[in-house]
Amino acid sequence: MTKPFAMIVEDDPKLGIIYEAALQQAGYDTYLDTDGDQIMKKLPDLKPTLIILDAHLPYASGADILHRIRADERWAKIPIIVATADLFVAKSLQGLAEYVLVKPVGLGRLLEIVSQLQDKTGAKL
């Protein structure tokens, strides 16, 4: 079994680092995209098992990225956790991602979710 891989799209570098640290502790390899312009390019190479997505990004819209991933058969099944500080965006994206979390996201809560998703994915595998 290969190591799970998580792609993190977060414009706040502090939070990106926090997510990476927490996920790496949980056994994940991580890739952090702080501008939102890399994810679609990297997806075919990195083949992540989890994506953590922020909504407001300097070069792209989180919602836009979410739609594009879900629209592509290759990535449609990748679990995505949206983490945003914007309540309105959070509400609008409800149902499109596996989880929509409103910042500040407690790490305990995040890891709990990640673990649940890993179980589901693992069971599938």
Added chain:
Amino acid sequence: MQFQYTAYALPLIVAAIVSGWVALYSWRYRAVRGAVALAILSLAIAELSAAYALEMLGADLPTKLFWGKAGYLGIVTAPLAWAVFAYNYANPGKRLHPWLAVFLVGLTTTTLLLALTTESHKLIWTETFIEQGNGFSVLGVSHGLWFAVHTVYSYILLLAGAFFLLRSILFTQGAYRGQAAAMIVAVAAPWVGNIIYLSGLSPIPHLDLTPFALTITVTAVTWGIFGFQLLALSPIARDNIVDEMKDGIIVINTRNQIADINSSALRIIGASEKDVIGKAGAEVLGRWPELVKKYENVVEASDEISFGEGPDRLWYELRLSPLYDKRKRFLGRVITIRNITAPKQAEELQHSFLDDMKALQEIHLALSEIDDLDILYMKMIALSQQRLGIDRLGLFVVDEDTDELHGTYGVDEHGNARDERYYHEPMSSLHWPWEVLNSPNHAKVWENAEIYDNGVVVGTGWKTGATLWNGHKAIGYLACDNFVTQKPIRPYESELISILGSTFGHLIERKRAEARQKMFLNDMKALQQVHLELSDIDDLDILYTKMIMLSQQRLGIDRMGLFLIDNQTNEIQGTWGVDADGNSRDESYYREKITPDHWSLEISDSLTHTKLWENAEILDNGIVVGTGWKAGTTLWTGHQAIGYLMCDNFLTHKPARPYQAELISLLGNTFGHLIERKRAEASLQESQARYRQIVENASDIIYRADINGKFTYINPTGVHLMGFTNEAEMLGKHYLETVASNFRHRTKRFYDRQYIIKQKNTYQEFPVISSDGRQVWLGQNVQLIERDGEIVGFQAVARDITDLVEAKDSLALARDQALEASQLKSRWLARVSHELRTPLGGVLGYAELLQRGVFGPLEEKQLDAANQIIESANYLTAMVNELLDQAQLENKSAILRINHFNVRDMVDHIVANMSILAGNKGLALSKTIAPDIPEILLGDRQRLQQILINLVGNAIKFTQTGEVSIHLYCPDDIHWAMRVTDTGAGVPKEAQTYIFEPFRQINNAITRENRGTGLGLSITKQLVDLMQGEITVESEADKGSTFTIILPILKDKETEKNL
């Protein structure tokens, strides 16, 4: 017999043929006087000529002798026939004396018989022989005694005939001169023949020329008679025309002697023919010397003369005309006298009739001027006497009501005029007027009748009667006589009186009609005046009194009763204005209930709602006071009876007018309308006053504008509001002048639209500028005023809404500002929350990484510090969330997400999480869930969780000791409830009212331990409200609080299916 031709016989045969032809010719005209005698004469001459010719042709003596005797038939007859002819010709119509005729015929016959038998007695011929002439032979004789007698006799007859003819010729004049000449030839011829024969001067000796001479005679006579139409004209003219004619004819010759006269003229003159013929005209006509003198030398004239006097007077027409012969020589004069008495009498009669007719016409003209009927009657009598020469005229008029004859003779039997009153006589079937009425032309003449005067016989004479006729009926009778002068009756007396009757009848009828019409017109005029006078009276009581009074004064109605219906009580009330004695009343009106048999119903049920009683009981105040006529009518307003009018002439007993019913009906109509109008005016004034008061005192502006929008009325409120002091200052102004200039266009468009689409009612608000420059807002209702479907103006009720508009404006501003602020706040909060969350994420994340030992293991104090950081960050996060929730709820952007959820799971999860917090304070957290709470409920789990955490969190926060319990139950079938009870400080009563308001906390509630936003309960309550639930608090200070949330059990189709 033997004959021997000789040429000398030929003239004789010719003479015989000529005479024979004359005989035949004359015989054809035997009807002409003398023609028969002439025929006989001619025949005799023909016979004697023929016999003489045969005698001459006879060859021997016996033959000559025979014809000689035969010749005597003609010889003896000819003189007699001649004489008779001449006599007849000269004396027309006369016959010979019979004895003379017998003598003459006897003598002639004797001679003839003697001639035939002469051989035996030789009285005619004593001897006979043949006498030889030159180339012929005749019978030669010697004459006997009787021959001499015969000769004398024959000459006497010839002489007589000649005498008669010559005398006749002497009197024959003019046209008959030629005839006379022929007659002289005829007379002379035999004499000349005889003289030649007897004297022996004859060229042919022994030839008797008498037959030739006689042939010449008859030929001349024939020429004379027939050639000059002697027989055809003269005798017939005399006999049949002149003698028989009724006109008298007298012929006077140039010596003024009477030459001829006919029998009519003789009768007129009174003389016989023999007394006048040949006499001087002046002598014969001596009875009329003036006439003789006048016409003595007048040749041609025409005149009328009369003899006698009176009815026996005779009239003649006298005509003088000259008499000329063919050559225009004056012969004398003819006087024609014609009796013209009859036409003259007729003419006189006609003249007198025409005069009478002219008089009648003048009478008619004179009478036409008279209007008073009594004077008219008297004048009729007087003028008939003066102009028509009628001594006494009686005039009697039928009274239609009583069928009595009224009248009088204007003159008594002595010719004295009367001024006595007319007498009355009832008509009866035996009464004389019936005799008149039943006569032809309704006129009668009595001759030798008894003459009456005032019912007394005063003598005998003629009298006449005629009807006063008005074209279709007799309205009276005329009677007249000439008893005073005893003048004879005129032949046309009956016709005259008949015409007089007709003329007077028409005149009387016309005058009556005129009088009626005049009365009617006067009444109508009076009615109009009454109406005018009454129109000015406003007081109804005075009006009623005046109605009664004026009817009496102007229309001559003695008494008038006026009764009005009171519809409410079904009574009539009123009074007669005058009592039965003529005294006017001022008593109060009396009232009477209208019963089913009430007299007033008799009136209203009548045709035209009017009734005239004749010979009725006259009532006054319910008491019968006498008998007479009375009339009643309804007071009519055109569609409704409002009362009754009664009237009678009980005081003066004047008869009812022929149009009394119509008059009172008219009066009823007039008064009815008047009363109605006055009543309406009174009530109109009242209602007008009322409305005016309302309008004038209204606090609203009330005004009217015409179709152009100019003020026609404005109430004082409007006047004052617009800064004026009186209405006149505003009238005529255009409404737009008052509207604030920036609103004019809009306002004009609005009202133009109302006008165009005919919108009955509109409401519009706009500002107006008063004369003193104030701006006043008006809220205005405008109503269209329509008349016959056409808009004639506007009516508006407007109100000063300036305060309202201003209040509304400020309110709107405040609201807008508040709304803006709220939206701003929400946006700001959303932004703030976003900006807070991001760093909070960092704080919390790093603290948790520390706590989890990501950066290496921590000492106890380090770990505690990390925990403190995490706790603070969490609190801050909760604060941000609450603020955001409040913001969402305030601007209504919070949305519930309704889904199925397990309520027990939810409670368990909360209890699990909160127990740590409770445990930290040493409090027990318990939960009880009633079994009837459904396993799965519909709702927004997150929000419900938030609510429960809030309540439980509060309870833990404000409780120091004891416990906090959660209890879920169903208060009824459709609700479920969550109750959180604590044993904390409790909520004071006064605070219970505001603890659900945002940012409110119980005073001094904020302590170091109990800090919070003060939004928790507010958000909770708002969420509960959003869920259509209810939150209540029961609390007592220091004893704890119980918060109860009751929510509806939501059901969807799926849920229902499961159930």
